Amino acid sequence: MADDDLVFKALADPTRRMLLDALFERDGQTQSELEGVVTARVEMTRFGVAKHLRLLEEAGLVVIRKEGRSKHHFLNAVPIRAIHDRWIGKYTAARAAALLDLKRALEEEP
């Protein structure tokens, strides 16, 4: 399976996005901790959460470090940045900046 396909498919599920949000807020959480985060919000067994975490890891969106009998998860932002760069080009960026400058100039008028 293509690399970017794994990333996009991983992002397609709300539970997995919830997990990324949790890691963005506090990086390095264990699987048990993340299970707690999810089950506090939606009904799901630990198996479901574990499955989601594995998909995120396979996609490269989180990287794991095993420590004793626990498993710590870390958010990896690089694939997200790649998505941004894919469809937002130099031209688009320049135009967005120009529009923003115009907006600021108009707001400063008396």
Added chain:
Amino acid sequence: MADDDLVFKALADPTRRMLLDALFERDGQTQSELEGVVTARVEMTRFGVAKHLRLLEEAGLVVIRKEGRSKHHFLNAVPIRAIHDRWIGKYTAARAAALLDLKRALEEEP
């Protein structure tokens, strides 16, 4: 259905990403033109392509303008930028960009 859910689900399919790529390269193409782009690469009927375009539109990733009997499609980058901002903070942004540049540079080596 939540707004961001539509966006992520829309991005989860390779055909739809192909369509976004096509519009990124040349904006404002009609449905027939985009059908040509897709069927030149994968086997799919016009119905399949039309369905994909409708999902992209419902997600707000493309905006359409009807003109006579044709329908022109335009790429909207705003939801993409929102994805970026969700998981990449100010500190992380610089590092993620640098890592991506490095990765690309390495991949271009002979």
Added chain:
DNA sequence: TTGACAGGTGACCAAAAGGTCACTTAATGT
């Protein structure tokens, strides 16, 4: 060393998504 804790496996089921088809609508050119 025994029990509790953190996590893994493979089979299985239900729901959602991708795709096609017969048929329809509406605008255009000759």
Added chain:
DNA sequence: ACATTAAGTGACCTTTTGGTCACCTGTCAA
């Protein structure tokens, strides 16, 4: 007026995905 072109609809089938369960493995502490 009529054939042609661009696109829409709803039913239908197949594959993928999300989720659970019974059971297994390794780690730590009393």
